[in-house]
Amino acid sequence: MSALRVYVEGVGLWSPQLADFAALKSLLGGATPVPPPARPAAARLPPNERRRAPESVLLAVEVAGQAVAMSGRDAATLACVFASSHGDQPITDYMCATLAQAPAELSPIRFHNSVHNAAVGYWTIATDCHTPSTAVAAQRASFGAGLLEAASQAVAEQRAVLLVCSDTAGSGPLGEVTHCRQPFGCALVLAPERSGATLARLDLELTPAHPDSALDEPLAGWRDDNPSASGLPLLALLTRTEGRCQLAAAATLGLQIDMDHV
């Protein structure tokens, strides 16, 4: 099947245990990195927005900002693909609870923050970015499907693309159903050509469905607690010099990724 070749220029990552990609490297190297503050810093948001923004937006903006900073690119030039399996679960929980009790009291701000593209909307506003932006979901395959979409845009349009995949923890009765127990977010800046900022080359190939690659012990259970952590096999691979991993791109479709540091 056809392959897509893209170049990674930046990596972002945030979880309650890991402040960034360097912390993941450190963890996989056997160390115990210092955990970040409880609330993602999301320094790219203006202070007013940062105070008001829901956690889903802070998390996405935090990892996006890390990846873009590493790439050295101007955020305003990057097309944006923001993936999330569940969107903002605390807002969905709030809305469904309010609608069941007192629908006329629904908060207009929480409603407009409930759209799946809220995070990418805030990101484009904060970075004055007029490029195409999208928000996608694919259940537990959101990272792989988002990566396929981002790589398709990078190659088809010959432009650099920012991929973000993030989910917050669930809350309320909905949280019991989604089983999201902790937040996780990650981001990649992908370019169609090799450049001075290139960290690694990825060759992506669609395959029949295949179990996702196993994760090393310190990360083993993370995917059970957050669907966006399904990107971890690739992130872990990026801490090494070369290798292959397998992710789901859909329920019935696999994505085989060959990585080389170049």
Add this chain to the structure above:
Amino acid sequence: MLDLMTPLAITAYTATSAIGHGRTAHLDALQAARSGLRPNDFSSAPLACWIGRVDGVEEGALPATLATWECRNNRLAWLGLNQDSFLDRVQAARERYGAGRIALLLGTSTASIGATEEAYRRLDPDGGFADDMLRPAIHAPHSLAAFVAAALQLEGPCLTISTACSSSAKVFANAERMIRLGLIDAAVVGGVDTLCDSVLFGFNALELVSLAPCRPFDAARDGISIGEAAGFALLERIDSAPDAPQLLGYGEASDAHHMSTPHPDGLGAELALRDALTRAGLDVSQVDYINLHGTASQKNDEVEAALVGRAFPARTRASSTKGFTGHTLGAAGIVEATIALLAIEHGLVPGNLGGEAPDPLCGASFAWRNEQQRVDVALSNSFGFGGNNACLAFARAGFAA
């Protein structure tokens, strides 16, 4: 900067909305200038407004093999899939290309959140979801696409695009890129959104809902009427269907301005329009008809009317059809793509229903009543919260820009 796009064939398309099930019902309602709006009889608590509700959704149970996907949104999706021989056309494509070579790319704003709302209305005494609601897959944004993938037995790339009201316009762009790259040979695109308390009370909280049937581009317009719809299209390479209508181009852009208000100068909307024209190789003078986003919100219509006025000559006809269907949110892109394709097929410029006293901002391009004329090229605008803009360009078979 953008390359000319190789057009794609639209080998099947269909829509189901408040004006009816399938293309013939849509054409009939458009020709008769018959609105599908009715007083709100849907929300779980009273709310004075008009809605575009699809008849027959409640009666259409899913086939037993798909019962785990039961919810109102997926029933509307199933109703939509059963119009205009769409299931047969997809089956033929599956046999021709293989299930793994067809992508499924669907837009939705709220997917089946109506089912999650219902689960919260009747929680168990222990505070959890009732047993019949313990189906995690319907309480996630991917519910629609995952259900349709199962219903159509497709095994290629499968993605939910959820950028509010531009969702099911953007799916055409996803499909074109994947076909161009050779990742797939065909794509089922479309979108479904159903009425639910979240959007009815949410837009009401934002004071964007009219008490009366919506009046797009009317001087006295005072808000939207929310609707629901399902629509689908099958895209293939043009050599496989030289006589089918075509997707000529698309444009996507971001306002970078505000979460729920459009850019005052229509910046993102104009960028999307220019990109669509560039990809299609079109000059504005070649555009016969534009189906506008035209929600009947104060701001959208003001910004969009100004864009039409500065970008197009009077010979380009323009109208919003939200007075027929209501604003079907994440399904608006595919419903209005269908109307643009019907305009090409039947030489009908649908009148801007509800615009009785035109806003003086609206120029000579506006078609306030139906006009019968040849339409070779039609555009469709779709704009969403978050400043998310998309524009699609369609043409009749054989049109050469």
